Amino acid sequence: MSAVFNFTFVPWFRSVAPYIHKFRNQTFVVGVTGEAIAAGKLQSIAQDLALIQALGVKIVLVHGFRPQVNEQLAAKGHAPRYSHGIRVTDSVALDCAQEAAGQLRFEIEAAFSQGLPNTPMAGATVRVISGNFVTARPVGIVDGVDFMHSGLVRKVDVGGIHRTLDMGAMVLVSPFGFSPTGEAFNLSMEEVATRVAIELKADKLMFLTEVAGIRLNPLEAEGEDNPVDTELPLDVAQKLLAQLPPATLPTDVGFYLQHCVKACKEGVERSHILPFATDGALLLEVYVHDGIGTMVIDERLEELREAKPDDVGGILQLIEPFEKDGTLVKRSRTEIERDISAYTIIEHDGVIFGCAALYPYPEAGTAEMAAVTVSPQSQGTGDGEKLLKRIEQRARATGLKSIFVLTTRTMHWFLKRGFQPVDPEWLPEQRKAKYNWSRKSQVLVKYL
Template identity: 35%
Template structure:
């Protein structure tokens, strides 16, 4: 399923490509060892392992697990939600803040992928199962896909063999296939019994019927590729989405494993991350959730903070590039299990979101993490969201004409201040445009004054108004301002105040403007000033959850 992802979108050739590229991602621990060893032979300090940069909002991302992080050097994690009383007082506000999410998610279909190493870890497994039982009781239609990689590897080794992979894909011979079936059966049994325990642990919870089996999808062989015969390794041929929905409508919970049958009755071993993405796409699930390793986080190395959200475009560059895949399947520099997991999970998330799943979430198996991720604003993991900003981009010099065409009539009627061609040409770097079929249909300008950013020239072509484009431009500008590290965003307006007030801006006196901006305030125009404290990026994303992007 990963094939083709990132083709043309990778950052191979990008000027942002860091020295070492993906090879450095494939050697997080190696880089740590190098760092501990001091300067390299050439006398230069080794660069930290870089996962990938982003295009418009350059960030320096790394994957970290707890064992990679020095004491006291833990990335700042988002708060999460314990739901427990603190100092004897129930966190009523926390509960209240969850209410919109509970309402939003009730009745929606979600797909959760649970990897074998979590099933194998008693504490993590029981925590995730308790959380899943609660999610189900809160009315979510749940499909769980089980990964068995660890169980299969252990089973193969127990028979005195080493698991065999080529290009990162398992080669499944007849004996391995027998192990796969046993592992899948055992994993399903464990999940069912833990789930019923989870349901019983919630007083008043009624539990639900768990259904599974291989009738929900068909498989086909991967076959022989580049001279390698993958044996019984398969891929998804078709997902019986209607059958799955039927079971969910009946109130059941569906549990799937990667064991699938072909039309001719042969059994194949399908990679579970691919299966999860295929099922989520076929069902058009609202969310695809991957449970990651305990303590595994994606970190912005510049800020040492957990990356809470990734736009699809950024995720595609991270996980979809050829370099990334090469690094994870390279024979000479074998990636660790963690790196491979991030790679496959990332590719599957990108594919799912590209093909209609609204959001993918990468969450640790800590107790409550899944609940915090789904039902709180801050979340707990990393969210990959579809591009509601499709068509929004930085303006280019050739956009000057279109921008002038939009703003000139508004300047004439006094809605916007007057901007001549020279001024727009000089400041074109500050403009952002929204396009449809290459035509510019909206624009906005963003100017930074230290901790403040000013929105200007914000306008939508009249025939395109009322479809959320104004809101999308505003959020895009807010997100860009967030990425600059600014704390406040403001706009000067003479007639459109209500629109901004409804979007969280409040009127402030001119004296609240940064001094630099006060100095050029137009006393004749007497615009009013509206200001808003910026949310962090994740909160901007959370707000978008409530947009009706279908009409955009």
Template identity: 30%
Template sequence: MSTETRTSSSTDGESPIKPTDLRGILKYVPMFRGQTFIISVDGSVVAHEGFRNLLMDLAVFRSLNIRVVLVHGVGQQIRSLGEKRGVPILDAYGSGPTNEEVLQLAIESSGDVSTRILSQFTELGVSCAIPNAIRATERGIIRGEDFLFTGKVEKVDAPVLEDLLSAGITPLVSPVAANRSGQILRVNSDAIAAEIAAELKASKLIFLTSHPGLPVNGQSLLNVPAEDLRRTMADNPSAIPAELLSKVESSLSALAKGTPRAHILDGRIFGALLTEVFDKVGLGTMIHSNEYDQIRPARPSDLHSLYNLIRNAASSDAVRERSFESIQESLSDFFLYEIDGSLVACAALIPYPKENVAEVGSVFVQPFYQGRGVGLKMIHYAEREAFAKGFDKLFALSTQTFSFFREVCHFSEATLEDLPQARQEILLHSGRRSKILMKDLKSSGTPS
């Protein structure tokens, strides 16, 4: 399982990186230009004093030609109105039954919030529109309980939304929608956002909440594969906070229909949205499909990034220093660990066919991802590749991570004479005094 946890989270109201760091942002512009993000913002975030800052972040997206659909909730607004008017609220979020009194509160709250967002977008110079692009249908009677005026999405009018986005207009979608007969229904905003993400083939579905990401069993997650989260939902749904269940269900639904990434983060933190999107670590929790992280062969387009990674590693003597030309010449030996398009780790599988052995070298994991199992995955990959190519043994030379190879990867210490003659000479001339570790692939087999 490749779930990653957060050791700490920011609670001081500011994101870990400055959203004005243009160098960090511009690096991602080619990756996201022209793509569609569905942003779902809770009513509690809309009510927060920093909401205008969030709209400014969305304005940044538009200026970078990232297409945005904004879906808003009204849960907190419904509760506030209900308290003022003495209307009991059993469910303010559109998942449980909605009676006529609560429906009227939802309609009024939706109008107020939509008007507020429209006004502030206009002030920021962002064109937006409120389309009737969602058609709802009644949820009906579930386990004997009539859900009355609670609805679910029946149809997303994708062409209408596409036309608006193509014209540079941000669609603003509220959590009330009409059915075929024109009856207004209360619909869960998380479910609306997920359906829109699937229909528009969005690259990201982002939930902005009043929670710092998604905790599972009390442990805040950095990222989690969708399959792992599905198993948790099936086996132990109580491990997930009740107030985030709707977002998890909607995330999984969107990913099952082709959306690659869903994010859950605290939208009240200044710069949180820009940090989540434009920083490789992010701020909240990302739920991803299986291709989110991968080990793959290096490509010519990776050459400069690979050289910089090895150069940084060599500066601390973690790996042997390599010239740009030597890396270029041996690029086909390298394989990379990539997370969401970012280079996280590298290694090379160097063949010595005369002796029928191979070396796994230039193994390095970016500091933030060390201790998260990435290095072990890289060694297992090298073992499988070496075994598949018919090599009898795999060896590694290490000055700093020999205990990792010995205790975690189950290599055994070897001697200089165990190395191919060519590699002996390189080691002797380097002066690095590396420890030699060897693994017999024929006897140990390969990791699954």
């Protein structure tokens, strides 16, 4: 095995580990469009879902079948009809939907049953269980349009789904529901997935669709690797929806966004819109910091807070590379544990991406802002400014008049944020006694 492979694989695998721990025993509802299956993506999607499940995630898979039903209708010389963004399901369309659902269920179960050597499914045992988990009601007549056998979700068998997941199986839900009288109704995958996620209190709702995601300002996407906004706060998503015309087509900006917003408003912390055209989109979204699609969240995932003893390991891991290259002065674990109450951190999904410490010198009316670190993955996102503002707030709260930093490489960053250079002789006597004259650190002060 080459040294280059070791060099790239080991750090990557270590970076993924926090997300594996974070999502273990969580529940994801994944909505896969019929377009993804028609595009030949089922095999790779099944492999990725099997891997995610193997890492301890409970999965409910909801499949769509829009193009498959339209294909069946075309074969019978019957044109598809839509109104208000919903299929009008007459008796012919209902037969086509049942045929398409049966065929897709067969294909999905087959995809999860494969275990050939030298494939991602080798050695995997994925039990896929489907059933009548959804009770439906008719859409009825809307604005003079009779939707006939089209329905909406009335109730989700939450207990049955949870019991199935607790058995270690993956739950498969087709966009069909049955009334208490046994009548079948054709449902939309998007509504089913959203209602199931809400009723289960799922940790994630993920739509794997033909839409890459959402960009609030398309002009900002020029020259960027990812053309979409990877994180969309719920309030911003709601304002965007209010500005858009009603979405009737899957490619309309608001089509999937409206379901993501609904899920987040009703308790699902994170809802995602992912492009099935990107190989491994599910893995990239779940196990990579920035993800690949657009995530709607009911609050920003980055939590700015004071550090606790359990954060010592994360702080050490964050600052170690900067200590090695000389950007930061080396600090021992004992020193960080002793001073942990001085630290402020930025945490994202259980991973620490930024930290700074405040060491007060009350007799001089000032404090040192030390160990200022932002992970390379988060640099340029404003995390440094957030840390600085929190440190300033902490300093003001204790009646201090200024904060100062010692730096050898990041002087310009601090100068842009109101710091002024001073002679090391300015330092409080207690701090001056520990000043490393051979390191020649610049001393910068900001008056509060």
